[in-house]
Amino acid sequence: MRPGRISLAALVALGLLSVPAQAETIQVTVDKLEFAPVDVNAKVGDTIEWVNKDAFAHTATATNGDWNVTLAPKQTGRLVPNKPGTTDYFCKFHPNMKGRVIVTQ
């Protein structure tokens, strides 16, 4: 996660990437094997933060294979989407856990 954020910051600093002035952090709570909210709306450059409140390990894994965020027990995982689009995701360990990330420019 960190190298990704650093390089993104570097790109922004160099003016190579246009990111909205106020990138937001959007939280998804992972509690009792549910992603809440199920649908998340974000803009390119925002940070999506999964806060895992469970004592169980989870993942947020894009069904199209674009990204995979590991969510250790009681830990937070992050993703900065770099392109617009709608991506369904699930937990690799508990595929009955499902969510969707909707990214706009």
Next chain:
Amino acid sequence: MIARLTAGLATLCLLSAPLLAQGAKPTDPQIAHIAYTAGQLDIDAAKQALDKSKNKEVREFAQDMVRDHTEVNKQALALVKKLNVKPEDNDTSRALTKQAAAKRDELAKLNGAAFDKAYVANEVAYHKTVNGALENTLIPSANNAELKSLLQTGLKIFQGHQQHAEHVVSDVK
């Protein structure tokens, strides 16, 4: 087919256990024992898989089972301690244990891909059986709200395991 038959037999086995056949609802101490036993049996099955299997996906699945079921059982033990409930052995727990021992002996004779297939097929069947018992008997019978809530979380986890196992089955074919 074999998995389905096994699941059917297992369900029959559970349903025919005198505890449930009498129409008597299991008590909270019995429910706690059944849930804990079911988790422990799956941990034992996973340990057998970790001893025998060389398949990366099967091993990862088994590790997931050890990790999740250990955590659920840790929470179950903490809860029974808090509630001052002593888990009580019963016919359903005994039936599950007996069936798991038979399956373990059967799997012990297999190796390589044959073992992998049989292990994950049984994981699908086993989770299906336990989920059916949780959904139809254990959760509706639980009196204590915290126990009921833990069983409901357990059900979601085990349903996840069942889907995960189904996915592994299609990969090791």
